[in-house]
Amino acid sequence: MKILYFLAMLILIVGQSFGQVKEKQINLSLGVQPCLSTNIDNIKEKKIAKLWKKFFKPYGKVKRNKRAKEYYSTGVTVNRIKSGDPVDVYIKFVEAADGINMNLCFDLGTSFVGKDTPQEYKGAEDVINEFVIYVKQNQLQDKLEDAEDDLSHLEKSLKSARKKNKKLHRNIEKYKQKIIKAEEDIEKNKDKQEDLKKNIKLQTDKVKELQNDIKALKK
Numbered sequence: 001m002k003i004l005y006f007l008a009m010l011i012l013i014v015g016q017s018f019g020q021v022k023e024k025q026i027n028l029s030l031g032v033q034p035c036l037s038t039n040i041d042n043i044k045e046k047k048i049a050k051l052w053k054k055f056f057k058p059y060g061k062v063k064r065n066k067r068a069k070e071y072y073s074t075g076v077t078v079n080r081i082k083s084g085d086p087v088d089v090y091i092k093f094v095e096a097a098d099g100i101n102m103n104l105c106f107d108l109g110t111s112f113v114g115k116d117t118p119q120e121y122k123g124a125e126d127v128i129n130e131f132v133i134y135v136k137q138n139q140l141q142d143k144l145e146d147a148e149d150d151l152s153h154l155e156k157s158l159k160s161a162r163k164k165n166k167k168l169h170r171n172i173e174k175y176k177q178k179i180i181k182a183e184e185d186i187e188k189n190k191d192k193q194e195d196l197k198k199n200i201k202l203q204t205d206k207v208k209e210l211q212n213d214i215k216a217l218k219k
Contacts, residue, residue, distance in 0.1 A: 026103045029068035034114035035105035045093045055134045080123030
């Protein structure tokens with residue numbers, strides 16, 4: 001059930017993600033160049049940069065240019081771009097109100113990938129869409145893990161509640177036995193009070209008798 005839900009959510013999200021890649025002119029360390037741009041919701045730059053490094057690791061190492069606020073990989077082979085010839089890849093993440101604007105740029109050496117290089121553009125579009133899937137998978141996996149943690153906490157809470165319920169029932173039985181014992185003690189106490197009243201009456205009479213005897217001797 002969890003797997004089916006996971007796949008259904010993934011298909012829904014990925015379906016919404018495709019078709020949103022556009023060409024934009026982006027200011028890179030190499031100047032203003034054409035790049036493929038798309039928006040990815042509900043993510044921060046630190047997280048998406050970490051995911052890009054993991055995603056792109058099979059192609060090459062990703063470095064960061066702090067001054068230009070961009071990430072880059074040089075001389076990497078991406079089989080969809082320029083028939084597998086080495087290219088330089090630049091990526092710039094810009095925080096938006098609802099997530100990240102991702103700008104992916106491929107330097108072919110003589111030019112950057114754009115609409116004027118349709119074959120390479122399609123390959124670059126495939127790469128960016130694959131990365132969108134990768135990000136969404138990661139986000140859904142995080143949500144699944146959070147949901148499983150919440151479920152685990154709820155199950156532990158239920159187990160604890162059941163354990164407490166059993167303890168309360170045991171306490172009730174103990175209290176019932178104590179009540180029965182207390183009721184028996186009350187009856188015994190009543191009998192003891194009656195005996196004490198009788199003894200007090202007898203002792204009072206004895207005291208009065210002795211007092212009267214003393215008065216009689218004084219006369």
